[in-house]
Amino acid sequence: MLNIETRMDRNKMGDSVPLKLALPELKYPIGSQPKQKSAINQYSGSEYISIVDSILIPDEMIRVRGSFLGPIMKLSERGLKLSAKMVYAILTRSIVSVKENEAWFHFGAQPMRFSIRESHMMTGLKCSGALEGPRRETDRFNWELLKGRSHKLSDVVEQLRNTREDASEERVCLAMLILVESILLRKSKGGSFPLEYAKNAQDMTYPWRKEAYIVLLKSIQNAVANHLENKSKFELQGYPLVFLLWILESIPLLRNKFSKCVPTVEVPGPTYLCEKYTEVENPSLDRVLQVEADTNLKVHCILPSIPHDPEDDISIEDKYSDELETLKDVTKKGYKFTADDWENRCVDTFETLDALIQMMANKETGQASTPIDEDSVNEKVNRIIEVMEENLKSMKDRMSLLEEENMHLRARVPELEGNNNVFPTNVTQQRSSGTPLSPISHTQPSSETPLSPMSQQPNLTHEETMIESAASPKSQQNEDYTQPSSETPLSPMSQQPNLTHEETMNESDDDTPALDIQVFSPNLTN
Numbered sequence: 402m403l404n405i406e407t408r409m410d411r412n413k414m415g416d417s418v419p420l421k422l423a424l425p426e427l428k429y430p431i432g433s434q435p436k437q438k439s440a441i442n443q444y445s446g447s448e449y450i451s452i453v454d455s456i457l458i459p460d461e462m463i464r465v466r467g468s469f470l471g472p473i474m475k476l477s478e479r480g481l482k483l484s485a486k487m488v489y490a491i492l493t494r495s496i497v498s499v500k501e502n503e504a505w506f507h508f509g510a511q512p513m514r515f516s517i518r519e520s521h522m523m524t525g526l527k528c529s530g531a532l533e534g535p536r537r538e539t540d541r542f543n544w545e546l547l548k549g550r551s552h553k554l555s556d557v558v559e560q561l562r563n564t565r566e567d568a569s570e571e572r573v574c575l576a577m578l579i580l581v582e583s584i585l586l587r588k589s590k591g592g593s594f595p596l597e598y599a600k601n602a603q604d605m606t607y608p609w610r611k612e613a614y615i616v617l618l619k620s621i622q623n624a625v626a627n628h629l630e631n632k633s634k635f636e637l638q639g640y641p642l643v644f645l646l647w648i649l650e651s652i653p654l655l656r657n658k659f660s661k662c663v664p665t666v667e668v669p670g671p672t673y674l675c676e677k678y679t680e681v682e683n684p685s686l687d688r689v690l691q692v693e694a695d696t697n698l699k700v701h702c703i704l705p706s707i708p709h710d711p712e713d714d715i716s717i718e719d720k721y722s723d724e725l726e727t728l729k730d731v732t733k734k735g736y737k738f739t740a741d742d743w744e745n746r747c748v749d750t751f752e753t754l755d756a757l758i759q760m761m762a763n764k765e766t767g768q769a770s771t772p773i774d775e776d777s778v779n780e781k782v783n784r785i786i787e788v789m790e791e792n793l794k795s796m797k798d799r800m801s802l803l804e805e806e807n808m809h810l811r812a813r814v815p816e817l818e819g820n821n822n823v824f825p826t827n828v829t830q831q832r833s834s835g836t837p838l839s840p841i842s843h844t845q846p847s848s849e850t851p852l853s854p855m856s857q858q859p860n861l862t863h864e865e866t867m868i869e870s871a872a873s874p875k876s877q878q879n880e881d882y883t884q885p886s887s888e889t890p891l892s893p894m895s896q897q898p899n900l901t902h903e904e905t906m907n908e909s910d911d912d913t914p915a916l917d918i919q920v921f922s923p924n925l926t927n
Contacts, residue, residue, distance in 0.1 A: 422750065423746065427497065541603055585639060
């Protein structure tokens with residue numbers, strides 16, 4: 402019997418959408434998130450920009466500003482402050498995940514992803530480090546700070562002050578190392594940095610995005626794991642302003658209410674998102690929660706691409722999560738999640754469709770019902786219908802594959818008979834000529850030995866045996882079967898009721914419930 406499940410095997414059939422969509426767990430259930438007056442300790446700062454500027458000559462400073470650090474230096478010099486309340490509101494809306502290199506959150510019940518791609522989009526820092534030529538040596542400078550296992554920012558500043566002015570390349574490398582560590586990689590106020598950072602800095606094209614992202618991500622994960630409901634203060638390492646800008650980009654209503662941006666200008670290359678922000682407000686938690694309750698709230702689960710960005714598809718290998726893939730797929734189709742969806746940890750598309758159809762029916766008949774946003778209802782119905790139609794298509798695709806596999810097996814029956822000698826070719830000849838079958842093929846059961854259950858079954862031909870063990874009823878074809886000659890003595894096996902192919906089909910059909918799938922597309926015209 403062929404068992405057809407609503408959820409297909411993802412490895413065999415590719416992505417498909419089940420009728421019930423499983424959702425991941427939330428760190429705090431919606432409505433019960435902590436509302437502590439928490440403060441954030443951060444260590445990233447812009448004070449070292451002025452220190453570097455006071456040491457370098459103008460041409461060297463121009464080189465530094467023209468590097469990958471340029472957009473970050475501009476952002477830091479604008480004096481943008483980290484909004485602790487906005488960051489806290491998102492951290493308390495964490496989605497539990499097996500992912501180690503991504504963080505997932507929700508706002509207004511809508512999911513949002515923070516990954517290395519989103520981090521790259523904020524600052525433009527390179528992630529992959531792809532170069533046209535070989536990377537430069539990482540031990541070309543004999544710095545004193547390279548003699549130990551670690552170093553502090555003060556060590557790098559001292560090394561820069563003691564470097565000759567004619568060693569411009571070395572001075573620029575030291576200046577960039579100071580800015581990378583002080584803005585992007587700082588974990589504490591007076592902490593040290595690994596020796597590896599100083600070696601990598603000797604290559605001015607080194608892609609720092611991954612190191613900076615991992616430092617920030619780990620501190621975000623630690624803050625969420627360490628019970629925010631009991632903390633009046635927590636810390637974020639690295640460059641947490643990147644996280645705040647991602648929040649603003651993912652929730653346009655927050656961005657419009659609490660920040661100021663320069664007008665968008667068309668440029669030949671990519672324009673990274675940090676370059677447009679000139680001011681960010683620090684609103685109260687209550688004002689942030691008012692935005693969450695706004696009926697016009699929209700959330701980007703995955704940020705739209707930046708035009709001409711060569712690293713738009715950057716990612717870090719991570720554990721697979723079927724639930725998070727479902728979130729992305731369904732959100733991309735326009736579905737808006739509700740608090741009930743998260744409480745039940747699933748979306749039942751049939752129930753949702755039925756409720757929406759009932760709402761539409763009440764509206765048309767003038768019965769009292771919950772106020773309806775007609776456009777959103779129409780859109781939601783259409784999206785759910787798309788999900789159901791895709792699921793039906795996946796089921797049909799699987800049926801087609803099974804039929805093809807069965808036809809292939811049937812085509813190989815003669816080959817299997819010849820190669821494996823399952824039924825010797827001389828059996829048919831012996832039957833037609835009246836020659837008694839050999840003892841091997843015509844063994845009589847002893848009167849003292851009862852027949853085995855197998856020997857009491859109806860006499861099935863080889864083709865019937867193959868089809869019954871390997872195929873579904875839908876793929877069986879009507880064929881003529883060879884009947885034993887009247888001159889040939891029948892064995893005890895052949896004296897059992899001989900089922901025709903049509904009877905076998907009917908018997909199999911009785912065991913298999915008919916699959917009747919219909920998709921109703923309601924008429925949504927006004």
